[in-house]
Amino acid sequence: xxVIDKFLDxxxxxxxxxxxxxxxxxxxxREVLARLYPRTGKTYKIGFTGPPGAGKSSLxxxxxxxLLEDGEMVSIIAVxxxxxxxxxxxxxxxxxxARLSNHRNVYIRSMATRGSGGGLASATKDICVxxxxxxxxxxxxxxxxxxxxxxxxxxTADTVVVVLVPESxxxxxxxxxxxxxIADVFCLNKSDREGADRLAAELEMMLxxxxxxxxxxxxxxxxxxxxxxxxxxxxxxxxxHQTYLKESGKFEKRRRRQxxxxxxxxLQDMLLDEARNRIGGDATVExxxxxxxxxxxxxxxxxxxxxxxxxx
Numbered sequence: 220x221x222v223i224d225k226f227l228d229x230x231x232x233x234x235x236x237x238x239x240x241x242x243x244x245x246x247x248x249r250e251v252l253a254r255l256y257p258r259t260g261k262t263y264k265i266g267f268t269g270p271p272g273a274g275k276s277s278l279x280x281x282x283x284x285x286l287l288e289d290g291e292m293v294s295i296i297a298v299x300x301x302x303x304x305x306x307x308x309x310x311x312x313x314x315x316x317a318r319l320s321n322h323r324n325v326y327i328r329s330m331a332t333r334g335s336g337g338g339l340a341s342a343t344k345d346i347c348v349x350x351x352x353x354x355x356x357x358x359x360x361x362x363x364x365x366x367x368x369x370x371x372x373x374x375t376a377d378t379v380v381v382v383l384v385p386e387s388x389x390x391x392x393x394x395x396x397x398x399x400x401i402a403d404v405f406c407l408n409k410s411d412r413e414g415a416d417r418l419a420a421e422l423e424m425m426l427x428x429x430x431x432x433x434x435x436x437x438x439x440x441x442x443x444x445x446x447x448x449x450x451x452x453x454x455x456x457x458x459x460h461q462t463y464l465k466e467s468g469k470f471e472k473r474r475r476r477q478x479x480x481x482x483x484x485x486l487q488d489m490l491l492d493e494a495r496n497r498i499g500g501d502a503t504v505e506x507x508x509x510x511x512x513x514x515x516x517x518x519x520x521x522x523x524x525x526x527x528x529x530x531x
Contacts, residue, residue: 222236222237223237223251223254223255226255226353227258229353229354231326234326234349234350234353235328237251237255237349238328238346238349238350241342241345241346241349242330242342242345242346244342248345249485252345252348252349255348255349255352256348256352258351258352259348259351259352260351261351261354261356262347262350262351262355262356262357262358263356263357263358263377263378263461264347264357264358264360264375264376264377264378265282265357265358265359265360265376265377265378265380265457266359266360266361266362266372266373266375266376266378266379266380267279267359267360267361267362267380267382268361268362268372268379268380268381268382268401269381269382269383269406270383270384271363272384273382273383273384273408273409274382274384274408274409274444274445275361275362275382276297276361277408277444277445278380278382278406278408278442278444278450278453279295279297279359279361280319280444281444281447281450282359282450282453282454282457283295283319283325283359284319285450285451285454286356286357286454287319287322287324287325290324291324291356291357292324292325292354292355292356292357293324293325293326293355293356293357293358293359294325294326294327294328294350294353294355294357294358294359295319295325295326295327295328295358295359295360295361296328296330296343296346296347296350296358296359296360296361297327297328297329297330297361298329298330298331298343298360298361298362298363299329299330299331299363326350326355328346330342330343330346341488343360343375344374344375344477344481344484347360347375360372360375360376372401373401374477374480374481375477377461377464377470377473377474378403378404378457378460378461378464379401379402379403379404380402380403380404380405380406380453380457381399381401381402381404381405381406382406382408383405383406383407383408383418383422384407384408384409384412385407385409385410385412385413385414385415385417385418386409386412386414399425399429402437403435403437403460404437404438404440404453404456404457404460405422405426405437405438405439405440406439406440406441406442406453407419407422407439407440407441407442408442408443408444409443409444409445410441410442410443410449411443411445411446415441419439419441422439423439426439434463434467435460435463438456438459440452440453440456494525494529494530497529497530498525498529507521
């Protein structure tokens, strides 16, 4: 494939074409990923998640600039929500990160969730493989920010930064949303606002339980992306977590866990496609839905019947 050959030579247009090919789940996209995979393993992935309006894009912009100043090649994946009605997405991060887009060592890609259940597009992990094989030192992944379904960032990133703001309110709500459990670093952005110190103190108290018996201290970093302060400390803690993972041996364990889940995800996708083909597609399922709506059956019985008829 001529496109892959150009990609391997560092051609940016070929990079964009391959990402589109993979994102669209085009024919042979798994073969493309399989060819690129042996070149992976050097890129460090940092995920930014948290509630909408927390300033994730601004923080990613500033962190990326610091990494660029350190001479690193950086890619940014910004996942935007798809409209449930049109399927389209705003993909506005290219606009918000305009000053970065012209830098020769940065590549920004906006992706639509396309109905994916979590805060990440279903193809995000595969796009990370493409970027890793291209030679980027860091990939920054910014999620949609939709609360409880943000947890899939753990399967993608090496370090997860949860971004909160003083208006996030009771930290108990953050814990209920699962964000407390997935974070490696907490960033309290917009800390120039009232209530920031109180929320930071509450987070510190709650984290004392999690820190007990752990070698990692789960830092809370206060920042103001608008005013540009605190971002250097945030970057220091991200780098510290990277060092901790590698020195403790947990980096390899985390990567192995991600690969395991990735295998299951691809199996699930292939089995679902095969199931659709065997039963005759959505038209068949629509007829079954009609029967269920009429009260003559139920989803559990129908799913079991389909499995017995087509897979045993």
